Amino acid sequence: MAESERLRIVATLIRLTGDWELSEDCFQDAVARALTSWPQRGIPDNPAAWLTTVSKNLVIDAHRRASTEQKAATRLAREIEIDAERGDEMDVPTTDDALDDDRLRLIFTCCHPALAMESRVALTLRTVMGLSVAETARVFLATEQTMQKRLVRARAKIRAAGIPYRVPPPELLPERTSGVLAVLYLLFTEGYSSGSGAELVRTPLADEAIRLTRLMVTLMHDSPQLPEVLGLLALELFQQSRTGTRVDDAGDLVLLEDQNRSLWDHAAIADGVAVLESAETVRQRLGGVVGSYQLQAQIAQQHATAATAAATDFARIAELYGRLARVAPSPVVDLNRAVAVAMADGADAGLALLDVLDYDARLASYHLLPATRADLLRRSGRFAEALPHYRRALELAPSDPERRFLQRRIDEVRLSGR
The missing domain is CATH 1.10.472 (Cyclin A; domain 1)
Structure with a gap:
């Protein structure tokens, strides 16, 4: 059905x-x-x-x-x-409005702050998006039995805590919206760039996250949180516009700089530009600072609207990552800024920023840290130095397409270093 x-x-x-x-x-x-x-x-x-x-x-x-x-x-x-x-x-x-109301109630109940973030995401996948327990378990790299127990505990907590099945009243929306947006972006990210397994992209999951984000836009009206909801929607649209070119016919990873931009979804890009402009208009009218989702959307817009990879304004992207690091500090943001700096000012400038991140324990098992260092070393012609970092990234890579890509890079570096 x-x-x-x-x-x-x-x-x-x-x-x-x-x-x-x-x-x-x-x-x-x-x-x-x-x-x-x-x-x-x-x-x-x-x-x-x-x-x-x-x-x-x-x-x-x-x-x-x-x-x-x-x-x-x-x-x-x-x-x-x-x-x-x-x-x-x-x-x-039977009306679409009634169904949307039920979805909103489910989303806010699933994303209640009394629940751990993993439980929020799992409940949303299972109840709102209709994934089976087995499919939900695969998202978390867990067994079906483990996921079933996690879902049972989450539902029991909802029941024991008396968490209401409703959209919160207006006075509670501000403190609840950020948690819902975080879950929706995690769901989108899982669909756009699956964290594990044979597939890199799970388009239906990303599409559903976008639809739910649009539903949040209709709920927020003139709320001070509306610019951030619009920012998230724009970010998702920009990223989703590239979905069809992120892997080739064999299912192998294609880097952003190598993607065929004529095959991007330009209607989605135009939609994202319009949504982001609306976010800024609403923000100026209601007051408030530019939030993290708006900044991430501005970064994604720079990539999505550049005619070619070479035409991308990496200096602007590095600046935006600097602002994002102040609004929402994260070692991953710092890593992305290092890449942008390297593209704008040269590989050595980016490598200097990576030296600091090497000591951040939060990135110890993050495959993109050694992969980034390896890539910058390769770009600067230091093939022998790049090789061990590519191997470390291969050990940590979570998905088959990424592992195949890194293995190809290792083979290329070996040949280039001879």
Whole structure:
């Protein structure tokens, strides 16, 4: 069935019971019964209504078996009676607006600050995006059993803490929005540049993250957080515009400087430019500083709108990374700034900045640190020095396309150094 129908039904059950795990389990049981019943009796006129009613009945049975929540069971039973009296099996909202409301409630509940960040991302993948437990586990490099336990604990915490299934009231939005944006960007990044496995790109996951970010834009209206939400959307659009050229037909990594820019999604780039301009207009009207997502979007815009790799304004990019480092300090930001400085002022200038980062323990297992040093050494013709750093990057690389790329670089450096 369509993902939107699954979400509608599960959201309805959560809204009625307040129990995420029970709602999802009962829906899955209803689907299993449909697979047995429908081939024999035929597909009902309204399959979603059938699944909704069966799921509700399963919820009632579960409550009765446990001899608890009798009031909830009575309420659910009465709802089904009312549906029957109206002759309307389907009580799941059918409008796009109603579905979007359910998605927003799910997003904010999944991203509640009482939950650890990994739990927030896992719940969003599983509940909002509809990934299976196995697919969610692969994102985290965890076993299916481990992920199932993590999801159970997260749902139990929602239930025990009484976390409401709702979009927060306006006065709570500021403190909650940053956490939601962080989760959405993590989801986008996982789709745009998968952290592990055979695939570098998982386009449907990135597309869904963009759609959810657009939904956040509609929610925020004239909130002071709107410029950052728009900044995130612009950043995602700029990055997603290059998706089709990031790997070749064999699934191998293609660097930004080597990508065919005529194949980029220029409509997405234009959309990103317009969104980023809107972010700045709103920011100036509402006041406030330029946030981290807006700065990252400005950096991505420099890459996306440059006619060629050689025409990229790396001096401007280095400046923007410097501002980003002050707004959102991070060793990864410093690493990216070093690359921009190297492209603007020469490899030696970038290597000098990398010397400082070598002592940052947070980058000890980050494959792009040795890969960057190796690349700058290669660009400056120091092939023998580059080789061990490429080998270290190969040991740490998380995905097959990146490992294949680094192995090709090692082979090239060996030949060049002879």
